[in-house]
Amino acid sequence: MEEVQQIPSRLDKRNHSVDMRDSPRCTLRTSKMSYSVPGPKGTRKTILSNLDLVFEQASLTALMGPSGAGKTSLLSVLSGNAPSGSVTGSVLVNEKPSPRGFKRISALVPQDDVLLSSLTPLESLNFAARLRLDVSASERSEQVNAVLSSLSLTSHKDTLIGSVDKRGLSGGQRKRVSIALELLINPSILFLDEPTSGLDSKMAEDVTSILMSLAHDQGRTIICTIHQPSYRIFSSFDNLVLLSSGKVVFANTVANTENYFSSNPLNSPPPNNENPVDFYMRILQDSDSTVDFPSAWLASPLNAKNKLATVGRWGPGELEFVNRKAYAVSRLRQFWVLFHRFCVDYVKDKTKFIGGAGLKVTVGVMIGVVWLNQAKPDGDGKHTQDSIFPTQGALFVCLFSSVMDTLFPTVMVMPTTKSLLLREYKNGVYSLPPYFFAQLLANVFFQTVNSVLMGVPIYLLVGLNMARWRIFVFLGCLTVMSSIGAALGLFIGSLVENTQQAQQVVMPTLVPLELFSGYIIPYDKIPDWSLWIYHISFFAYALSLLEINQFEGVVFSDCVVPDVPDGTCPIVCFETGEDLLESMNVYVTDVGKDILALAVTFSALAGCGYYAMRSLVGGWDGGFRNGFAGGLLGGCGGGGEERRGESESESRKVEDLKVPLVGTV
Known part of the structure; x- marks a missing residue:
């Protein structure tokens, strides 16, 4: 495969930079980690199976695989936001169980840019800083300006974010605002769900270059799912975790990907005229293939070397810092x-x-x-x-x-x-x-x-x-x-x-x-079986209150009852407002x-x-x-x-579910 030049780092470091002085460097590791959800008739559906993975500090890792492979589920479990289900095995941060304040040192950027369209980037970051930084106003302002400058948003800080039907920032700029909101807390670990989805090639490369700089220049551990990247973007990642049906097919450096698939288990390199990423996705979904990709990976020497990767350790006082409190402000x-x-x-x-x-x-x-x-x-x-x-x-x-x-x-x-x-x-x-x-x-x-x-x-x-x-x-x-x-x-x-x-x-x-409020159907016409609706109708109580407010003390001038023959119903009229209210089962004392x-x-x-x-x-x-x-x-x-859990399509719905289950993994 012809060599493709990597995307250069484009993080703006000319004026301000967001450093890691207040955040420890972290390595994330899973040990025999599995994840399952309830299935039909009391069964359980396994989404992720027995994963042993290492995500090193100062690295940019791509999670890839066919639809339903478990990419988003893995991202959710790693970030502590798994949908309701059962997680077994371990997720370790610097060889310790996830600390109480894990969300103080990690952040998740969702696929969709969920932002308030009527605010500007500066306003959005200012509100986020007031919620996430327990520091003085001047320090908050300095951090906000540093993040805006680092992501080249300073010139757009006063532009409305906008939405599909409201003019504002471009798609790439909105994605940078989404990332900026999470960078305010200087996260050691950054999770992103398909950060280049919906962007054109130039915007996608810009976002990727920013992620590279955040990992390499600032020492962050960055993990993101990605779908159908160009080869230029794919080559910019340090590591690749490839999943199929919830199992690991490959987990090593991007540089080793072609050699691995060319020698074992495929024994054939990707075609010269095809993006290797597309080639890998196609062969993993080939129903006629007889290759057991997960087993081949378990037996691979690259997998054995991967288990010997250097893992991080908590420095003096760092674990106490992370465990300090769950939220930054009261x-x-x-x-x-x-x-x-x-x-x-x-x-x-x-x-x-x-x-x-x-x-x-x-x-x-x-x-x-x-x-x-x-x-x-x-x-x-x-x-x-x-x-x-x-x-x-x-x-x-x-x-x-x-x-x-x-x-x-x-x-x-x-x-x-x-x-x-x-x-x-x-x-x-x-x-x-x-x-x-x-x-x-x-x-x-x-x-x-x-x-x-x-x-x-x-x-x-x-x-x-x-x-x-x-x-x-x-x-x-x-x-x-x-x-x-x-x-x-x-x-x-x-x-x-x-x-x-x-x-x-x-x-x-x-x-x-x-x-049954007493207006459309008068109280005396409401059937006995439905009176309970009248008694729970807030319209009935509000109407009663307004009728008392309006008719109390009112005198009617035209209530003259004429003589009527015996046996004939008299004409109903009301001399006072109180008479009217009582006819509707409303009393002044009901206020x-x-x-x-x-x-x-x-x-x-x-x-x-x-x-x-x-x-x-x-x-x-x-x-x-x-x-x-x-x-x-x-x-x-x-x-x-x-x-x-009732079909393969449902497993994809589970992956896309964004409901967090807060707890210890």
Whole structure:
């Protein structure tokens, strides 16, 4: 094979450099390590089998193999983020079990660049530094600038990151931002999942050159999966681990690859007109081949030499440094930084901020115009019977809009939010409670603003009760309903996999609560068997509260009961608002009960949302999430889905799963 020139190192070291003074140099080793997941009918499916590998410090290693070979699973196990399953054998860091603070010295860069599109690289790194570096503000700024400069991002630091539908950084620049976020902590070990995927050849070479410099110039241990690299990129790696069906086919230097496959077990070199990488992938997937590649590797002299590779050792005080604590900053500081980031992201995203506020004002004006002056009293301060039903309709539509306008946006953004959560959580950036409550509080904060923007036009245009303080009760109720919508959105969004499933769940969940709220079907018309739905409907309690707020103390001027013949039903009319409320099974004394019920509903949904999110990231049993979501989707017509381990394609799904299981390997 004709020699191809290696990619030169392009890490920018002119102004700043990120050094390793605070991070120990590490060698990673696996000893008889296997990984399996639950299969059908109580069986287990083996994904990785009996791996003995060494990843030396200051080296760049490629993990390769056909689809379903176990590349991503190996990367997940090594980084301590394996999906739910069983790991046997050992994963050693400098010949010691993975330390408690392993995530403080290692980082995982996922295949997809999960970034907040409305932020700039500088803003993203500043927020990450506040979460991951327990140092002074000046030291954080110095580290951020050093990382930006080293990855040649300084000239783009104030450019919006952007996304597929929002103009911003190029694909290669976004990949460099993803790497930069992890370099902030000076990781000794860096894991990357297909860092060149989706990039053109020039961008892919730039990323590879950066990885080379991080390994060779800064002494980091870098391990990455890679798919169909060019020969120029492939030749730039130091080592290659080639897998097939979860077993090692080759694990040595890239320089020895061609000699090994040319002599044993193939006894033929790759064709001159073909990329050797493509050749290896093809022969490993050849169903007619009689060569047992894993056994051939076990018997190879190169494998015996590989076991004698020099491994690292912990220096004085280094293990104590790593074991110091799991997170760099306190939970309270995590909460504040995350809340600040959610707010900045919301305000800078014009679709969320300006679009959301504009929508609320528009909806408020539309509702107000449709029911213009329907609740306004006459010159004597009295109301008419004809105003009752339109007023109730306006109140109900306000409540419905408050929930839906918050619920759907929250659910729809959850796929991106979940991806970012999984990336940062698995890398040990923060614990889950600060993240969940920061997101929930940010939603509540902005929905309070939006509730005022929608509620004030409605209140004034419809002519609702202007007695003292009642407008604040009205706005407060809308805010609570918006908060309930946000909590329900987080709950459903954590359960489902995509927006299509979310749509299948949302409406069947809300429609019964709306129907049996006491407005669409009056209380006295609700069948006995379905009264329980009325008693759990938060729409019913909110509507009761708004009706009390509107009709308490109201006098109707046109309640004159005419004489009617015996045996004829009298005309029903109400002299006071209290009479009207009692006819709907609503009493002025219910205010405390209604407020308590709404508070309990919000707390319960927030608790369920937290539990679902905890199951999502793998902290608790995921059976709750899978079972609950499966039940909802099954009841809504969504098809069930077979779980892991039932086919070769399913093994690939297991590989791609990015749910961390935090624990000792």
